[in-house]
Amino acid sequence: MSEPKQMQLKKSVAPYEHSELNVSIRQLFNTLLPLAVLWYGAYWSLSISYWLTLVFVVATSFFVIRAFIIFHDCCHGSFFKSKRANDIMGIITGVLTLVPYQQWKNAHAIHHATSSNLDKRGVGDLWILTVEEYAASSWKQKLAYRIYRNPFIMFGLGPIFVFLFQYRFNRKGARRKERMNTYLMNVLIVAVYALMCWAIGWQAFVLVQGPIFYLSGVLGVWLFYVQHQFEDSYFEHEEEWSYVKAAVDGSSYYKLPKLFQWLTGNIGFHHVHHLSPKVPNYYLETAHDAVPPLHKATTITIRQSLESLKFRLWDEEGKRFVSFKAVKDRLRQPSPLGGATSAGNPSKAS
Template sequence: MADHHKQLQLKKSVAPYERTELSVSIRQLFNTLLPLVALWYAAYWSLSISYWLTLAFGVATSFFVIRTFIIFHDCCHGSFFKSKRANDIMGIITGVITMVPYQQWKNSHAIHHATSSNLDKRGVGDLWILTVEEYASSSKLQKLAYRLYRNPFIMFGLGPIYVFLFQYRFNRKGARRKERMNTYLMNALIVVTYALLTWAIGWEAMLLVQGPVFYLSGVLGVWLFYVQHQFEDSYFENEEEWSYVKAAVDGSSYYKLPKLFQWLTGNIGFHHVHHLSPKVPNYYLESAHDAVPPLHKATTITILQSLESLKFRLWDEESKRFVSFRAVKDRLRNLASPGRTAAAAGNPRKAS
């Protein structure tokens, strides 16, 4: 009971930061979208000089695409503007830029927040995660699929292309009409946008400029989502033991980035604060973190430390931590037996 009271108090402590400042939001639009357009044009302009210079501008542009995605992300949570209509309009505009369907992502991401770190409610808006025992009970085909899915070259190499170019173009199974129609609308807007770019500068120049921007921003986006939940001492529990507050503070990392990268990524490194209260706009996440001492206890990860997360593949319910295949090699061998079937792997599915 005492723990529950502390958790409620912690959530209340960030309530003062659940406010939208129109002037700050407008300023953020200007200092994000204008540099994005300018850098993209600079990349196009530099094609006649050196493609290496084009790629350099492309890298810079990719970070502003990520910053644009954070605005999109806030619109999905209704935290960028006070007006729902304004959030919806800006969410569609930034969704076209980032190639993410607004209503689809808004709905699946809400499920992600409501079920994050809940072992019994995996499968929507998250990454595919199996426990040690689930993996040991899987069929050979499912084990192969899981190993491929969790392989860094697949997840960060092919994953961004699959997710942003193909997966997001289709509606989720069971999606309601509003979500389905929004996906169709956004697909049409994306096609029109790229058609106009192709008409204006030619298909070759468009691919040479936008190709690297699309791919690099996709890699960065997948990486940020991955690293902020896939760290060694994360938090996962079954439904009966699961806590929303603990999932936020213990199951989401504080990704401590250099100030420039913190700004370019819209403070999303303060992910524990965001999961505790999605209504806090990105520009107040750091202030909320600094003002609430208990939040300082969240797992802090630096860029160097985050690279270690690449080896994590399975959640170990015994030690309550992520482990590599190598670390549990003997256990997996002992758990595997001819009588066990893939059905024991339960409900976990790939993210949708």
């Protein structure tokens, strides 16, 4: 795609880069109200059967995801026209989802500005090594990378580590506004949790909130993973990198059944979101349908997305993600680099 066509593609979604107050308010009601009702239903069902409680837990977890999508839009300033309104709602939904508003807002902005750029990895993304980098790594780094990319670690322990521990601390080099916001949100989360424990008892609270926190965390990590980790994704070094190509070719269209599409706030239209973060979640599908070139984005079904679990390394030669098994013979050969490469920043990130 030529540069003029790339610019034209970006301009083509501009008509959808605006929020509608009535639609945003309606989304707050059809997200936060069911979230509260279902959470109470989970608590109420404890006296009947914990299996019934788990049914409520699953439903509630999806509405936590919807609350996170509202939080996500607030971080981009796309849910309300007012910056103050976005900040307030971002803090509220951040408390509900255990995500610090300013910290995530800043890291996520970097993610959008550097997504698929091999020379600017390390903030707001997953840890990705190229085949060459992995081959040149020490055995300790290889072991760490294999552990990190193991599905049982990434989706089993990852949500607990990220949402419960990592987000409670400030990033290195964070500015005062971000640091203060993280402290504020930690206090608010503790206050809300303490109030709930006092109101219904800590045992009941843990039995309800514990699985909701975990399941919604797993869903959140999975959605973030599959949106960029598909076989024919897009990664380039700085001199060849293109923002538009990173958005359209490096982000997937996760085609979900309509119910799950609604429950996940249309975030499956991730290629549209990366092309223009100012498009609110409720206009992502409309923008996708209205712009034919966006239909060429990589479409992934639920079945196809499960195959992405085997993709561990980026193959710069083949321009695709590959499994450890697929490059087994190449990895046995001595690396021509003679040591760890300096391409990008292959350090771990959330």
